[in-house]
Amino acid sequence: MDERASIPVSLPHPTPLPSYWQARPLSSHQESDALPGYTDTLIIGSGITGATIAWNLLSRGVDTDVTMLEARGVCDGATGRNGGHTKAASYRSFPDNIKNVGIEQAKKIARLELANIRATHAFAKRHGIECESRRCETVDVYFDQTQWEACVSAVGVMRDAFGDEDEGLYKLWSAAEARARFRVEGEGVVGAVSYEAGSIKADSFVGGVLRLCLEKGLKLYAHSPVTELRRVESGWDVVTQKGMVRAKRVVLATNGYTAHLLPLFQGKIVPLRGQVTAHRPGSNLPPSGLQNTYSFMYENGYDYMIPRPAGTEFPGDIIIGGGLSKAKDEGLYEYGETDDSLRNADISEHLHESTARYFGDAWGADSTDGRVRREWTGVMGYSPDGFPFVGEVPGMEGVWIAAAFQGHGMVFCWESARALVGLMNGEDVDEWFPSSFKVTEERLEKRFKGRLHTKASGGEGV
Known part of the structure; x- marks a missing residue:
C-alpha cells in the first residue's frame, strides 16, 4: 500500500468515460472569455462540496466575490459519477469510531451523517431542484x-x-x-x-445549487485546470492553463486529486x-x-x-x-x-x-x-484515519480544504461544507461538527494503510 499511496497524483484525466449522468447544462459554463485577475475567494472543484461551499458563502452575504474553477466539465468528478446514494450505514463505523475517537465524537459523526442526508433532500425540496430526490x-x-x-x-x-x-x-x-x-x-x-x-440525482442537484449561486454572483469557469498555488503577500496566485487569478483565500474541494496541488497531502488523501x-x-x-x-x-x-x-x-x-x-x-x-x-x-x-x-x-x-x-x-479520496479533512491547511494561511470523503460524500459533503464556511468566518462549530474531521498536523503524520470504516459499509462510492 505504501507504493500505491506514493504515486504522484495527477490532474483529472481529460477524457473520462462518460457516466450515466452526462446531461449537465452547466457542463461547459464560462463566466467570461478570460479569467478574472482577482477574486476574494477562489474555490477549486465544482462537485457537491464546492457548490455547497459557494452557496454558504454567497447566501450569508459575507463574501459576494466568489470564483469557482473546474478542471473538466462542471460536476464531472466523483459527484457526477456516483449513484446518488444518500445512505450513511453509520452502524458499520460506529464501534470503530468509539474505539478511535471516543463515544461523544462517534455520536457526533453519526448525527452529522443523518443530518446531512435530511438537509440535502430538504434543500432540494425547498428550492424546487429537479433531481429525483427521494427519501426511502x-x-x-x-x-x-x-x-x-x-x-x-x-x-x-x-x-x-x-x-x-x-x-x-x-x-x-x-x-x-x-x-x-x-x-x-x-x-x-x-x-x-x-x-x-434516500437517493438523489447528484449532478442535477449540484446543477441546481450552482444555478442559485450564479444568481447570487458566483463566477464559474469549467475546463480551467489549476496547476499550481503560489503564495504572495496579499494572498495566493492560482495558476491555471488559461492564466492566473490572484485570490485572498483559496478553497480546495478537490477530493482525490488534492495532492496534485498540495504535495502535503500526498499519501494523506489517496x-x-x-x-x-x-x-x-x-x-x-x-x-x-x-x-x-x-x-x-x-x-x-x-x-x-x-x-x-x-x-x-x-x-x-x-x-x-x-x-x-x-x-x-x-x-x-x-x-x-x-x-x-x-x-x-x-x-x-x-x-x-x-x-x-x-x-x-x-x-x-x-x-x-x-x-x-x-x-x-x-x-x-481516502485518508489514513477514515475521516475527511475540513479546515485551514497547516502552514498555508488562507488555504482551506474540504476533501477525503471516503466514498461517502453524499452523507458528508453538505454539512462539511457548511462547517468549513463557519470556520472560515471564525465561528465555533464544535457543538455539532466532529473535531476529528478538522485538519491537524497530527492527522497529517498518519500513514495510509487502506480504507477504514467503509469495507462492507454500503456507501454510495462513485
Missing part, C-alpha cells in the same frame, strides 16, 4: 455469517449509545424475512438490516478508482421499480445499488457499483489510480452479473437490449 428505506443484505454477526452487534451498540434518540431507526430482518420483503432470492442470504436513507454500472431491469421486477435502495455485503467487500424511481428517463434502471475486492489483490491496484477513462475487467465481470445473482428468480429475463446500459469509473 434502504436495506443491507448480508451473505456472510461473520459480517452479519458484526452487524447485529454494531446495531446493538448504537441502540445502547443513543437510547430513545432517533439515529436512523435500524430494523433487523431474518434471512427468510429479507428474502420475502426485499426480493433477494439469490443463495446465501443470512440476514438484513433496514434504515432511513485516490481510489471506483466502478459503476447501470442495468436495465429484469422482467420479473415490478414495473414501478424497486422501492428500496440496497447494499449487498459479502465476506471481503460489498456492492451498493440504487434503483431509478418511476417517472424518470429510464424508470426501474438499477445503478450498481462496488466490487473492489473482486479485482487483483482485493483491488490494491485501484489505489493511487486517477485514470477514469478505463475500467477494471475483473470488476466489470463481477458487476455485470451481480443483479441476477442477488435477485435470483425475482430478476427474470434480461432486457432484449442487454442487461448493462452503461459502465464507467470515477475517483474518490
Whole structure:
C-alpha cells in the first residue's frame, strides 16, 4: 500500500468515460472569455462540496466575490459519477469510531451523517431542484455469517449509545424475512438490516445549487485546470492553463486529486478508482421499480445499488457499483489510480452479473437490449484515519480544504461544507461538527494503510 499511496497524483484525466449522468447544462459554463485577475475567494472543484461551499458563502452575504474553477466539465468528478446514494450505514463505523475517537465524537459523526442526508433532500425540496430526490428505506443484505454477526452487534451498540434518540431507526430482518420483503432470492442470504436513507440525482442537484449561486454572483469557469498555488503577500496566485487569478483565500474541494496541488497531502488523501454500472431491469421486477435502495455485503467487500424511481428517463434502471475486492489483490491496484477513462475487467465481470445473482428468480429475463446500459469509473479520496479533512491547511494561511470523503460524500459533503464556511468566518462549530474531521498536523503524520470504516459499509462510492 505504501507504493500505491506514493504515486504522484495527477490532474483529472481529460477524457473520462462518460457516466450515466452526462446531461449537465452547466457542463461547459464560462463566466467570461478570460479569467478574472482577482477574486476574494477562489474555490477549486465544482462537485457537491464546492457548490455547497459557494452557496454558504454567497447566501450569508459575507463574501459576494466568489470564483469557482473546474478542471473538466462542471460536476464531472466523483459527484457526477456516483449513484446518488444518500445512505450513511453509520452502524458499520460506529464501534470503530468509539474505539478511535471516543463515544461523544462517534455520536457526533453519526448525527452529522443523518443530518446531512435530511438537509440535502430538504434543500432540494425547498428550492424546487429537479433531481429525483427521494427519501426511502434502504436495506443491507448480508451473505456472510461473520459480517452479519458484526452487524447485529454494531446495531446493538448504537441502540445502547443513543437510547430513545432517533439515529436512523435500524430494523433487523431474518434471512427468510429479507428474502420475502426485499426480493433477494439469490443463495446465501443470512440476514438484513433496514434504515432511513434516500437517493438523489447528484449532478442535477449540484446543477441546481450552482444555478442559485450564479444568481447570487458566483463566477464559474469549467475546463480551467489549476496547476499550481503560489503564495504572495496579499494572498495566493492560482495558476491555471488559461492564466492566473490572484485570490485572498483559496478553497480546495478537490477530493482525490488534492495532492496534485498540495504535495502535503500526498499519501494523506489517496485516490481510489471506483466502478459503476447501470442495468436495465429484469422482467420479473415490478414495473414501478424497486422501492428500496440496497447494499449487498459479502465476506471481503460489498456492492451498493440504487434503483431509478418511476417517472424518470429510464424508470426501474438499477445503478450498481462496488466490487473492489473482486479485482487483483482485493483491488490494491485501484489505489493511487486517477485514470477514469478505463475500467477494471475483473470488476466489470463481477458487476455485470451481480443483479441476477442477488435477485435470483425475482430478476427474470434480461432486457432484449442487454442487461448493462452503461459502465464507467470515477475517483474518490481516502485518508489514513477514515475521516475527511475540513479546515485551514497547516502552514498555508488562507488555504482551506474540504476533501477525503471516503466514498461517502453524499452523507458528508453538505454539512462539511457548511462547517468549513463557519470556520472560515471564525465561528465555533464544535457543538455539532466532529473535531476529528478538522485538519491537524497530527492527522497529517498518519500513514495510509487502506480504507477504514467503509469495507462492507454500503456507501454510495462513485
